[in-house]
Amino acid sequence: xxxxxxxxxxxxAAVVLAVExxxxxxxxxxxxxxxxxxxxxxxxxxxxCRAEPDNRAAVRLLLFGCVALTWLAVSVxxxxxxxxxxxxxxxxxxxxxxxxxxxxALVRYPDGKPLLAAERRLxxxxxxxxxxxxxxLLLTHATVVPTWILQFSRDSDGLVLPELPSPWYVGGxxxxxxxxxxxxxxxxxxxxxxxxxxxxxRLDAEQRPRMAWPVVAALILVLGLVVxxxxxxxxxxxxxxxxxxxxxxxxxxxxxxxxxAAPSLLxxxxxxxxxxxxxxxxxxxxxxxxxxxxxxxxxVGARNLQVAVVVAVVAALALExxxxxxxxxxxxxxxxxxVSRDELLLRLGDTLEHTLDRRxxxxxxxxxxxxxxxxxxxxxxxxxxxxxxVGREPRPTEQSVTAxxxxxxxxxxxxxxxxxxxxxxxxxxxxARQVAMALTNARLADELNVRLAEIEASRQRLVTAExxxxxxLERDLHDGAQQDLAALLTRIALARNQLGRADVGKLDRxxxxxxxxxxxxxxxxxxxxSGIHEATLADQGLVAAVESRAGKSPIPVDVHCGPGVRDGRxxxxxxxxxxxxxxxxxxxxxxxxxAQRATITMVLDxxxxxxxxxxxxxxxxxxxxxxxxxxxGLRDRIAAVGGRMEVRSAxxxxxxxxxxxxxxx
Numbered sequence: 001x002x003x004x005x006x007x008x009x010x011x012x013a014a015v016v017l018a019v020e021x022x023x024x025x026x027x028x029x030x031x032x033x034x035x036x037x038x039x040x041x042x043x044x045x046x047x048x049c050r051a052e053p054d055n056r057a058a059v060r061l062l063l064f065g066c067v068a069l070t071w072l073a074v075s076v077x078x079x080x081x082x083x084x085x086x087x088x089x090x091x092x093x094x095x096x097x098x099x100x101x102x103x104x105a106l107v108r109y110p111d112g113k114p115l116l117a118a119e120r121r122l123x124x125x126x127x128x129x130x131x132x133x134x135x136x137l138l139l140t141h142a143t144v145v146p147t148w149i150l151q152f153s154r155d156s157d158g159l160v161l162p163e164l165p166s167p168w169y170v171g172g173x174x175x176x177x178x179x180x181x182x183x184x185x186x187x188x189x190x191x192x193x194x195x196x197x198x199x200x201x202r203l204d205a206e207q208r209p210r211m212a213w214p215v216v217a218a219l220i221l222v223l224g225l226v227v228x229x230x231x232x233x234x235x236x237x238x239x240x241x242x243x244x245x246x247x248x249x250x251x252x253x254x255x256x257x258x259x260x261a262a263p264s265l266l267x268x269x270x271x272x273x274x275x276x277x278x279x280x281x282x283x284x285x286x287x288x289x290x291x292x293x294x295x296x297x298x299x300v301g302a303r304n305l306q307v308a309v310v311v312a313v314v315a316a317l318a319l320e321x322x323x324x325x326x327x328x329x330x331x332x333x334x335x336x337x338x339v340s341r342d343e344l345l346l347r348l349g350d351t352l353e354h355t356l357d358r359r360x361x362x363x364x365x366x367x368x369x370x371x372x373x374x375x376x377x378x379x380x381x382x383x384x385x386x387x388x389x390v391g392r393e394p395r396p397t398e399q400s401v402t403a404x405x406x407x408x409x410x411x412x413x414x415x416x417x418x419x420x421x422x423x424x425x426x427x428x429x430x431x432a433r434q435v436a437m438a439l440t441n442a443r444l445a446d447e448l449n450v451r452l453a454e455i456e457a458s459r460q461r462l463v464t465a466e467x468x469x470x471x472x473l474e475r476d477l478h479d480g481a482q483q484d485l486a487a488l489l490t491r492i493a494l495a496r497n498q499l500g501r502a503d504v505g506k507l508d509r510x511x512x513x514x515x516x517x518x519x520x521x522x523x524x525x526x527x528x529x530s531g532i533h534e535a536t537l538a539d540q541g542l543v544a545a546v547e548s549r550a551g552k553s554p555i556p557v558d559v560h561c562g563p564g565v566r567d568g569r570x571x572x573x574x575x576x577x578x579x580x581x582x583x584x585x586x587x588x589x590x591x592x593x594x595a596q597r598a599t600i601t602m603v604l605d606x607x608x609x610x611x612x613x614x615x616x617x618x619x620x621x622x623x624x625x626x627x628x629x630x631x632x633g634l635r636d637r638i639a640a641v642g643g644r645m646e647v648r649s650a651x652x653x654x655x656x657x658x659x660x661x662x663x664x665x
């Protein structure tokens with residue numbers, strides 16, 4: 001409710017002020033200085049109240065803007081309608097109320113909660129002056145003292161003010177009341193800033209960062225008071241002094257609004273910490289430079305002004321390199337070394353050159369980025385690796401800057417740092433592109449290493465399998481064909497012996513046995529050869545061999561072949577690998593699957609032979625048997641010809657084994 005009333009007050013006051021500015025024909029002067037300043041103050045107050053509706057400091061800020069606009073509207077009415085004792089008295093009281101409201105917004109910043117007795121005393125004292133000082137001016141001055149805005153218009157724009165006799169004049173300390181009236185507009189905010197600085201020590205860690213913007217504005221306000229004092233002393237034009245003072249009066253409430261609504265908008269406090277020491281050192285160096293040159297001129301030139309000027313100029317030129325060197329050292333001492341974009345990329349390149357492991361690489365990149373950017377913390381969060389954080393922890397209200405790690409259309413994560421600044425933002429975006437490229441290359445290198453390791457392991461398994469097959473073949477030849485041939489040789493020797501004795505009866509029986517044994521040896525050899533290589537595969541092709549093997553299966557097996565497979569022949573290595581895959585898959589189905597039916601599909605697509613062997617068995621979890629000897633051996637055999645294998649299954653859902661083999665192998 002309070003927010004709505006104050007907002008309505010501010011809008012009405014702004015509209016009335018606009019009408020009064022046009023009516024008094026002072027839109028070009030007061031409209032661009034005082035009016036614009038206080039409209040901005042109301043706008044920041046509304047923003048702060050909307051951001052934190054329960055913050056009483058935001059309400060006080062909005063109240064200050066409303067009172068300021070009302071004071072200005074009444075003051076402009078004085079210009080439009082002519083000097084009036086009663087209206088001037090009201091304008092003076094509203095002006096002091098404005099100063100009181102501004103101080104109240106300052107001393108209870110940033111949460112509106114009381115912490116110091118000085119807060120109440122300052123606001124109470126200003127409130128008493130708001131009521132007492134305007135009547136005291138009428139009592140102690142023979143003529144009416146104009147309100148501030150009329151005095152500024154008289155000094156800056158040549159406004160002619162009539163002198164009205166004070167109806168309440170009785171005499172008294174006119175000098176004291178005059179000093180109070182002239183100094184409160186600048187002195188009251190300065191005293192409020194002092195109380196604000198004392199209040200800062202009692203704020204918690206969450207509230208202190210909100211003070212950053214007001215601290216910056218307060219420093220500028222002090223600088224503005226100095227400039228205004230120089231203007232009052234005649235060293236600067238009055239217009240400059242008045243303009244700086246007005247700008248400072250709007251800058252401070254605007255900074256209060258930002259501190260409440262968006263305290264982490266920029267690292268204002270960090271900027272002060274970095275810039276203020278450099279500014280002080282620069283002023284000391286410049287002052288010493290000017291003083292030395294001037295003293296040399298005065299010493300050598302004595303009473304001759306022309307000689308003194310020439311000597312001072314020559315001394316200034318001679319000391320210029322020293323001044324420049326001292327300023328550069330002061331900059332490095334206070335702001336640190338500024339790393340250029342090229343230097344930052346060179347440092348990153350050196351980091352990439354000496355770091356191979358991906359996890360170690362992310363840590364090295366984060367440390368290099370923090371050092372090169374001059375940040376206090378950096379967080380590198382790749383999408384496929386754990387995030388790495390170096391430096392201090394970010395503060396809750398601290399402004400940070402984040403850049404995405406983009407490589408082409410691929411988003412590889414993000415890199416963040418703080419505190420934020422314009423220079424850091426530009427450099428971080430440049431760095432992010434290089435980091436994305438580095439992480440991509442590191443990932444590809446890791447994948448290549450994994451592939452090479454898999455290939456090496458596969459080669460070792462193939463060599464082992466080949467050696468095992470060779471020994472099994474030796475054993476089969478020894479136990480089978482070799483024994484058959486030995487038996488044949490024995491019977492041939494027996495037959496020759498019987499022939500030499502002319503024992504025709506026994507010779508005939510021996511030759512019959514010899515013939516039967518030779519037939520058995522031939523069958524054994526055929527079976528052995530069939531175990532090594534399917535004869536049908538060599539003679540009739542892949543489809544015939546697969547259908548032959550499917551026909552021997554104890555369960556129904558359907559075979560489906562696409563164009564290019566049934567009506568053509570493939571490379572021998574491709575057909576051999578495909579046949580071995582089908583045989584191994586069917587063997588697994590019969591041995592482990594408990595299936596009632598199976599389907600074999602072979603399709604040739606874009607130069608790749610796709611083999612699917614599907615059954616309706618009990619299924620299994622592929623993750624639990626992925627390292628089984630049968631599947632590993634099958635995968636190695638398929639990989640040896642440049643193909644790949646995939647097994648899809650789930651308990652109770654059957655199994656599908658898919659192999660993709662390049663048909664041109």
